[in-house]
Amino acid sequence: MSRNFGENHRVVVAMSGGVDSSAAAAVLKEQGYDPIGITLNLSCSARSADKGCCSASAAADARKVAHQLGFPHYTLNFKEKFKKLVIDNFVEEYQNGRTPNPCIRCNQFIKFDLLLKKARELGAEHVATGHYARIMTNVSRKAGSRIKDTNMESGQCPMSNEGKYKLLKGVDGRKDQSYVLYMLTQESLAHILFPLGGATKAEVRKIARNLKLPVAEKKESQEICFIEDDDYGRFLKETSLEAVKPGLILDRQGNKVGMHAGIAFYTIGQRKGIGAHGGKPKYVVEIFRDKNAIVIGDEKDLFRDELTAEEVSFVSGSRPTGPLEVTAKIRYNSPGAKAIIRWLGGLVVRVKFEKPQRAITPGQAVVFYAGEEVLGGGVIRG
Template sequence: MLARIYQNRYRAPKSSDASRPNPPGPLMTVSLNSLDIAKPPAATRVVAAMSGGVDSSVVAALLKRQGYDVVGVTLQLYDHGEAVHRAGACCAGQDIHDARRVAEAIGIPHYVLDYESRFRDAVIERFAESYLAGETPIPCVECNRTVKFRDLLGLARELGADALATGHYVASRDLGTGHRGLFRAADESRDQSYFLYATTQEQLDLLRFPLGGLDKVQTRALAAEFGLAIADKPDSQDICFVPNGRYAEVIERLKPGAARPGAIVHLDGRVLGEHEGVLRYTVGQRKGLGISGAEPLYVVALDAENARVIVGPREALSVSRVDLRDLNWIGDIALADLPPEGIEVAVRVRSTRAPREARLLADDKGVHVLLAQGEEGVSPGQACVIYDHAGSGARVLGGGVIMANRAPRPAPQPEPAYAIS
């Protein structure tokens, strides 16, 4: 439907337009990632995913400035009415308005697509189910993998686009094999490769990330130079549909009555207190446990099946082996061809941590990561992203979802040793 509307409203470039030179404009003060497409810009159609934020707006403006045939598309993903005035929201009311204003200012066609039902089914429902299973999911990964890259890429192809451009801080480059590779961004403090590990090779070949060589200061400076009203707009929060970080409230609204109360149990078997549902806890958590005592305690495991929160000392958090499920692999060597001893890689088990040395193994029982040094707070449901090395500019080889180790089964004791606060 949108393709037909687009064809009727917007003229594709004539062949004579494509032959004209594209002199650099005064705003092109930084080098950009090449789109690596064998066409002049005017003959290259690019769909720009516009969330209404600074990053995606600058991408659309830069591509327009370079002379590309740019079409802006914004996805309405959730409760646009409730989120109109909420700071830190994305893909909702105010952001849709901002994206529309930017598209008008830079002179490109702009469309808003209602993807609320897709987003609810593919992202929000799975988010709730994962928490109830004792995991700590990352909805941004699932959103990128499904709604944004799978569905939006399908639309880009329908429109005859040569590329889909986004405002992610990550880099992609031609590998010389007919495919593109995914790499960490130049600004490691903004690098978003952790959230894009599930990008498939087919998706990656069509995606472009023009901000991969910039930092946020440069991006905001460009937004100001372009005269975009959103130049000083705050960054959106990670989980767009969870206001103020109260994810338990969202889950209880989606799955009323699903949270089961249970016991807070020490690794040594002592019952220390009670909880109102494992969805309120995550591995590595120390605060808000509702127990007191001389020994600092952390959540070391969640036993959702038996509604138990298992706590222990900090040293019990250290993990040296991580088993993965739902693996997405975009490395050159097939997993089936890995040597028995595995290969040297680097991995991230949290988005806030730098890649660390590890060994990747694959056998008939699955895919495993052996960490060179133990990691704390490795939580089931989070991502383990695999890189070819731990340094800057590392290439993403893939990643998977961290599986839960078997929950400890301490022998319960009748007398709690800590008072419940």
């Protein structure tokens, strides 16, 4: 069914108390939308309860912005579901020697699933966030409106395929967040707005300053919201003894060369905490959960030209029928590399890179692009 702006312009804005989500709400308000601000209470420990994007102080900042801009604000308690869907998976992945990205699961299961359902209960057809990404569609959603004193568009652009949606990188290459949104579906994209997709960070700051929003100069948080001071080790010690069980450090030939403090403290490509062996710096090149062992090697041993990805999805909803040339990113800040993907059956693909890539890490996402467009992605398993 067509989602026409004139039929329902109420939108739930996920507000973290930061400048991006606050500016996103301001943009939508100026475009004529009817925002409802929602801050999610996701904290599950006393240490993290007063920090990050879901803390009490964040909710207070979001509430101030909503009051100033003239729309309602609510805080929703998603603690239990966040723990089950995001934190428990985070711990399990580390127990299995993998390095997860909890922000991706939060987007998939919390912001663009549970929050979208809550939005509908509130009579809203859309959820908006401050992500730097764009959606292409020819469905009218107040597309193309401009904000005074900026060259920013609403993040919605026309395309030729009726009723289809495409996910694009954000215009600001340094802030692009499309990597953590690859799992979005046609159904979810039909109900999502990214007002900042066509803006740079500088333009977003300018909007907040011009409106004298209380968060205009607020610094960005670089930490995972549920881990205080980014101390993974402490968090995992408190939640999973299995993940921090000491074990063997092996060389590439299987010889014991030392002991590690727990596989959760290591990731592929890591040098810190390994030390030098044979007079040369060594790196983690493999992690074996079943043996509770890590394998170290030289830097050259980190390079591989293939990987297998599971839980693969494509934004279009259609799988490739044959080999597909893409640009593949194996980590958030990766520039991407040319590759060919082949469907292996189920939700599994094989990715063959044109050139070997350094430190392909199980648990991280591999995301497929065609130019600016996000095609899809999956979780690296080997």
